[in-house]
Amino acid sequence: MSFQQAQDAARAWYGQLAAHDAGDAVSGPYTVAQLMEDYLKDRQSKKRKDLSHTRYTMNAHILPKLGHIDVSKLTRNKLETWRDSLAATDLDPEVMRKRQATANRIFTILKAALNFGYKHRENRIATRAAWEKISPFRQVDAPKIRHISVEECKRLIAACPPDFRKLVRAALYTGCRYSEITSLRVSAFDSAANTIHIAMSKSGKARNIALTDEGTSFFESVADGKADDDYLFTHDEGRKGGKPWGHSQQTYWMNEVCKEAKIEPAVSFHILRHTYASQLAMNKTPMPVIAAQLGHADTRMTERHYAHLGQSYVADVVRANLPSFGFESKPTLVQKSA
Incomplete structure (x- = not known):
């Protein structure tokens, strides 16, 4: 083995000896699957957030190839080979870019x-x-x-069945994720303050989302006649009538209503969140305000995705605040002497 491998083996051996001396039992392999379970349990207890997407990623992409391996037997070559296999493609460069971006996100979890x-x-x-x-x-x-444009939003809403239409409108009024909307209880809506309270977001932090008058009227109509602990959004009829929306049920309906609304290519439900933020940016909303509404920890993510849409706001601020230096608007040409 190489010098680096020998160092790693020595550290692992000394670690086992130290654990044995401390009375910590170490028996059998500690697999990647066991590690992932321990990690998810720890995150769940500390963050108290929805980890369904992380678990899906783990089950779909990490455990099939690596789950059985003893963590102490992992090597850089094994991990790089696995990571590269996630992105392998002989398709066009844009598909490769997307797969490599996905591979990065999966590897970040591991x-x-x-x-x-x-x-x-x-x-x-x-x-x-x-x-x-x-x-x-x-x-x-x-x-x-x-x-999507405001006109496309109107066509999309018109194409929705009544119960799904409520979800779409809620997304456009709040910029919330599908999971945030479908978990809302009536008590989350404050009609006096014109806000929606998100108790647990992807970042693990709570936030209050300011509503427009139109948004407030919409949530008032949805909450009317329901108890505080009732779900705001449920299926309207059929065997699922009165039951809350489940994981990934939005995918089928978004594809169907996009066909009806003639939105091509079809957009995902998450694009409604981007539409909300994009409309705010294009209407000169400061980035910190958009970041707070979306639940971003700071403005970096917000600026990365939406700052280019708010260039008119930037230009207006620069023109309003940069002082005049007293120069003439047209340069004076200086004639060279012969």
Whole structure:
């Protein structure tokens, strides 16, 4: 083995000896699958947030290839080979960019779990050498955020069945994610303050979303006659009538209503969130306000996706605040002497 491999093996061995001396039992392999479960349990207890997407990613992309492997047997080559296989394609460059971006996001989840294990399961993971020097694919996350026009929004809403129409309107009034909307209870709506309270968002933080008068009227109509603990949005009829919307049920309906509304290519439900933010940006809303409405931790993500749409706002602010230096508007030509 190489010198680096020998160092890693020594650290792992000394880690096991230290654990044994401390009375911490170490028996059998500690697999990637076991590590991922420990990591998710820890995140759930500390963040108290919906981890369904993380679990789906884990089950679909991490465990099939790596789940059975003892974490101590992971190597940089194994991890890079697995990561590269996620992005492998012989298709056009744009498809490759998207797959590499997806591979980066999946690998980020695995790295977070491995770092958790290194910190909290030191008797099992003695070194970070297998993953700490693996770099992500570069320049693959160029923001190409699609949004639809107000006219397209109206066509989309008109094409929806009544119960799904409410979800679409809620997304356009709030910029909320599908999971945030479908988990809303009546008590989340404050008609006096004209706000919707999101108790748990993707970032793990709560936020209050300001509503327009139109948005407030909409939520008042949805909440009318319901108890505080009732779901705001449920199926209207059939065997699911009165039941809350489930995970991924929006995908089928978005495809169907986009066909009816003649929106091509079809947009996902998440594009409604981008449409909300894009409309705010195009109407000169400051980036910190958009970030707060969306629940972003700061303005970096907001600016990355939407700042280019607010260039007129930037231009207006510059023109209003940059002073005149007293120069003539047209340069004076200086004649050269013969």
